[in-house]
Amino acid sequence: QVQLIESGGGLVQAGGSLRVSCVASGGTFSRFHMGWFRQAPGKDRELVGHISRNSRTYYSDSVKGRFTISRDNAKKTIYLQMNSLKPEDTAVYSCAADVNAILTTVNPSFDYWGQGTQVTVSS
Numbered sequence: 404q405v406q407l408i409e410s411g412g413g414l415v416q417a418g419g420s421l422r423v424s425c426v427a428s429g430g431t432f433s434r435f436h437m438g439w440f441r442q443a444p445g446k447d448r449e450l451v452g453h454i455s456r457n458s459r460t461y462y463s464d465s466v467k468g469r470f471t472i473s474r475d476n477a478k479k480t481i482y483l484q485m486n487s488l489k490p491e492d493t494a495v496y497s498c499a500a501d502v503n504a505i506l507t508t509v510n511p512s513f514d515y516w517g518q519g520t521q522v523t524v525s526s
Contacts, residue, residue: 405429405515407498412520420486423520425498432479436504436511439472439483441494442519451496454481456506466492488524495519 411423427435438453452462454472462470471484481498497520499513 407517409517409520412522414523417526423483425481427479433476436501436508437481438499441496443494490524490526493524496522
C-alpha cells in the first residue's frame with residue numbers, strides 16, 4: 404500500500420513563490436511515475452504536471468514556465484516549485500503515483516492519491 408502526504412501549502416501574495424512537497428511511503432518510490440494535480444472550488448481536478456522515473460517532466464500550459472516539478476528518490480519525495488503565482492492558482496494541490504509505470508511511460512495512469520494541501524494566492 405502506497406501512502407502520499409503533501410505539505411508546504413499556505414497563503415502567498417500574487418507574484419510570490421511557494422514550494423509544496425509530497426512524501427511517499429510503501430512500494431519502491433524510484434519506480435513510480437509521479438504527478439501533481441490541483442482542484443479549485445467549483446472546478447474539476449486539473450493536471451498540473453508529472454515527472455517520470457528518470458525525471459522527464461511534463462507541464463500543463465497554464466503553469467509551464469512558472470512551475471517546476473522535481474524528485475528526490477533518496478527522500479521518496481517530489482516537489483512542486485511554484486513561481487510567479489497568480490490568484491487563479493488558488494487550489495488544493497495533490498500528488499499522485501503511478502506505481503506500474505515503465506521508463507518510457509508518457510501518459511501515466513495514477514493509482515494512489517494524497518489528501519492535498521491548500522494553496523491560496525491573494526491579489
